[in-house]
Amino acid sequence: MLQELQSWSYEPSPVKRVEIPKPDGGIRLLGIPCVRDRVVQATIKLLLEPVFDPTFSENSYGFRPNRNQEQAVKAAQLIVQSGKEYVVDIDLSKFFDRIHHDRLIARIREKINGPKLLRLIGMTLRSGVMKDGLVTISTEGSVQGSPLSPLLSNIVLDELDKELERKGLRFCRFADDCNIFVGSQKAAERVMASTSKFIEKKLKLVVNQEKSKVALSKFVKFLGMTIIAGTLAISAKSMARAMDKVNKWYVGWSNYYKMTQYPAQLATIESHLRRRIRSQIVGEHKRARFLFKKLRSLGVKYDTARIVFSHHGRWYLSHTKALELAYPNEWFIKRLGQKIMSDRKLEHWFDEKKWIKLT
Numbered sequence: 327m328l329q330e331l332q333s334w335s336y337e338p339s340p341v342k343r344v345e346i347p348k349p350d351g352g353i354r355l356l357g358i359p360c361v362r363d364r365v366v367q368a369t370i371k372l373l374l375e376p377v378f379d380p381t382f383s384e385n386s387y388g389f390r391p392n393r394n395q396e397q398a399v400k401a402a403q404l405i406v407q408s409g410k411e412y413v414v415d416i417d418l419s420k421f422f423d424r425i426h427h428d429r430l431i432a433r434i435r436e437k438i439n440g441p442k443l444l445r446l447i448g449m450t451l452r453s454g455v456m457k458d459g460l461v462t463i464s465t466e467g468s469v470q471g472s473p474l475s476p477l478l479s480n481i482v483l484d485e486l487d488k489e490l491e492r493k494g495l496r497f498c499r500f501a502d503d504c505n506i507f508v509g510s511q512k513a514a515e516r517v518m519a520s521t522s523k524f525i526e527k528k529l530k531l532v533v534n535q536e537k538s539k540v541a542l543s544k545f546v547k548f549l550g551m552t553i554i555a556g557t558l559a560i561s562a563k564s565m566a567r568a569m570d571k572v573n574k575w576y577v578g579w580s581n582y583y584k585m586t587q588y589p590a591q592l593a594t595i596e597s598h599l600r601r602r603i604r605s606q607i608v609g610e611h612k613r614a615r616f617l618f619k620k621l622r623s624l625g626v627k628y629d630t631a632r633i634v635f636s637h638h639g640r641w642y643l644s645h646t647k648a649l650e651l652a653y654p655n656e657w658f659i660k661r662l663g664q665k666i667m668s669d670r671k672l673e674h675w676f677d678e679k680k681w682i683k684l685t
Contacts, residue, residue, distance in 0.1 A: 338363045338450050340471050343457035357422065357455055357469030367474040368448060370443065375477055377437050382480060383487035388501035389476030395549045396648055399558060402505060406543045407556040410496055410507035412514040412547040416521060420504040422475060423467040425482055426530040427451050430468075434479055439491040450474060470668045476501070498548070505548050540634065561651060563683035572599065604653055605644035607675045608634075624652040 341357030348354050359367065360625045380391055387398035418424075431448055438444065446501075449473070454463045466476045479501060490497050490506060495505040495517065506521065509515045518540050539546070545555040545566045547561040576599070581590055611617035621631040631650045643649060 336367065336446070337368070338453040338510075339454040340461045341453040343455045343474070344471070354470070355584075356471040358471055358592055359469075363450070363453070363474055366446065367472055370446060370450070371474050371477050372631075373443065374434070374438070377478070378481055380482075381437075382484055383491060383499070385497050386480060386484070386487055386499050388499065388503070389480060398498050399502045399549055399551050402507070402543075402548055403553050403556065403558055405496045405498070405507045406553045408496075410412050410509050412511055413541060413548075414506040414508065414514050414518045414521065414543065415539050415546045415548075416504055416506070416518070416525070416681045417534040418525070419532040419534035421531060422470045422479065424531055425451075425464060425466060427528060430478060430482055433485070433610075436630075440659050441536065447474075447478075451478075485529060486525065489528075490521070493520075496645050500549055503549060505546065507543075511540065538618075555616070557610070557612045560606070595656065600653075600655065601641075601644045603658070604649045605640045607653065608643045608649065610639040615640050621652045626651050664675045 331590040339360050339365075341359045342359055345355045346356055349445060356578065375391070375608040376552055385401070387393045387401070412529065427448070430451070431444060434447060435444060451466050451468060454461050456462075460577065468478050477481070481537070483499065483502065483504075486504070487497075487499060495506055499505075506514075506517055508517055518538070522538070525531050530654075544555070546552065547563060550561055552559050552561040576595070580595075584592065586592065608617060611620065617634045618631050622628065626648050630651065633646050633648050634643060636643075
């Protein structure tokens with residue numbers, strides 16, 4: 327391979343196309359390069375990253391050394407706490423599949439003056455994909471699943487970061503998931519219009535108008551989390567997906583073990599699941615007074631709800647009378663669709679799938 331690279335005879339192979347279902351529907355297209363090409367791409371990344379990463383925005387958190395989702399979410403939380411509660415949530419339609427090759431190479435050429443390296447990157451982008459034995463040449467896009475694609479995506483979207491910074495806007499971006507924070511609905515709508523225009527006219531990308539929105543932070547999901555009254559909570563969709571997975575796992579498992587002649591064994595597991603969720607509810611309320619207010623709104627008496635002001639941890643509180651009154655077993659049945667396998671009289675599902683916010 328080294329000889330091929332030195333003699334300019336190296337050519338990457340088409341990547342194998344893999345289709346992965348998205349959690350909210352649709353298909354995510356991934357590509358798996360062969361081992362030889364993965365080594366070449368990883369080497370290119372090692373050469374490019376020290377040049378480009380130091381120039382990237384401090385508001386960019388995805389696919390970068392020493393940066394992660396938690397940092398991005400907490401940065402967003404601080405912005406909301408500062409008073410910018412309106413979010414411009416821009417969804418890019420098939421971002422990786424629509425990266426403009428010529429614009430990307432031009433951006434790289436601004437900092438890299440190496441014809442062999444630029445040629446390698448160009449060939450990697452145009453290597454094509456193979457599905458069912460048929461090869462399709464790539465005229466745009468960068469295949470997800472490649473070691474190089476995450477860095478290339480940041481190079482593309484760094485233009486967006488610089489534009490937002492030039493306008494003095496507060497934002498957090500993780501890969502193509504970008505939230506911009508402003509102080510009013512009117513300002514948010516104005517930013518949505520101008521930013522969408524920049525993305526489509528300048529970056530040659532497509533904004534998904536159906537999924538993009540302007541809303542208060544409590545109605546926006548960012549990396550699976552939602553910022554409600556300045557505190558972090560698992561988003562409604564993420565929580566619903568988690569509950570659905572738990573239910574599917576537990577139903578399959580319990581359908582086999584329900585032959586037990588000791589239903590209390592199943593009841594013990596169901597009780598533990600409910601306590602874990604109650605514990606999560608406690609954890610989502612960062613301050614005791616917020617949890618106290620929530621319990622009171624759910625009908626828990628004043629003296630009973632005051633237990634939240636004790637020094638006990640969330641696991642202890644999850645098994646107190648206050649939490650069990652606010653979130654009784656019936657709540658898990660009606661609101662989350664949990665089946666009670668330990669009770670022979672309750673062999674049915676509740677069809678209600680609408681999420682009722684935990685917070």
